[in-house]
Amino acid sequence: MTEAVANAPTVASTVRAMRRAGAGNDAVPAATVGTWARTFMDRLYGPQKPVRYECRPSHTVEPWLPATHGDVLHARSRGLTVRALYLHPKAERPAKAHRFRDGACQDCHEHDWMAGPDCCPPTPTPDHRAALPFDPLWLREPLEALQQIAATKVINHYDARRWQTETTYLLERLDQYLKDTQA
Numbered sequence: 316m317t318e319a320v321a322n323a324p325t326v327a328s329t330v331r332a333m334r335r336a337g338a339g340n341d342a343v344p345a346a347t348v349g350t351w352a353r354t355f356m357d358r359l360y361g362p363q364k365p366v367r368y369e370c371r372p373s374h375t376v377e378p379w380l381p382a383t384h385g386d387v388l389h390a391r392s393r394g395l396t397v398r399a400l401y402l403h404p405k406a407e408r409p410a411k412a413h414r415f416r417d418g419a420c421q422d423c424h425e426h427d428w429m430a431g432p433d434c435c436p437p438t439p440t441p442d443h444r445a446a447l448p449f450d451p452l453w454l455r456e457p458l459e460a461l462q463q464i465a466a467t468k469v470i471n472h473y474d475a476r477r478w479q480t481e482t483t484y485l486l487e488r489l490d491q492y493l494k495d496t497q498a
């Protein structure tokens with residue numbers, strides 16, 4: 316282990332520093348808080364390598380013994396249960412990971428230096444146009460009638476009254492819809 320790695324802050328050392336600052340009632344510089352947050356993010360949520368592998372025969376309660384590289388690779392054929400031991404506690408996976416680009420998340424727009432582990436994009440504002448106040452299918456019959464009338468240039472008294480009522484209703488609904496969605 317190199318000197319730099321040995322002196323790198325760990326989750327434990329960070330918690331210790333935080334508790335000391337809390338107990339001392341000290342004002343903590345923003346840069347220090349930033350370092351704490353970075354340590355937690357890296358150590359808890361970043362990629363971690365196990366510090367040690369241990370194994371024991373499967374379905375037994377025998378003591379765990381150090382596993383060789385081969386034990387890990389061929390655990391199944393050797394009938395071994397392997398466990399990986401990490402230096403830092405494993406954090407739960409975020410429900411949704413950030414997608415950072417140019418220092419900001421593309422989904423929630425948080426900056427990478429202040430974002431938490433979970434990505435919580437704002438709920439999109441509902442588009443009123445999606446909520447049609449009427450079924451577009453209702454337009455089919457009047458339009459077909461109009462097509463028919465245009466082709467034959469004939470309309471009887473009964474149909475004329477019927478289509479006048481129908482189209483008036485639909486035009487009113489359409490006007491209301493246009494008024495509502497302009498706001």
Ligand SMILES: [Zn+2]
Nearest residue numbers: 413420423434
């Ligand atoms: Zn995000």
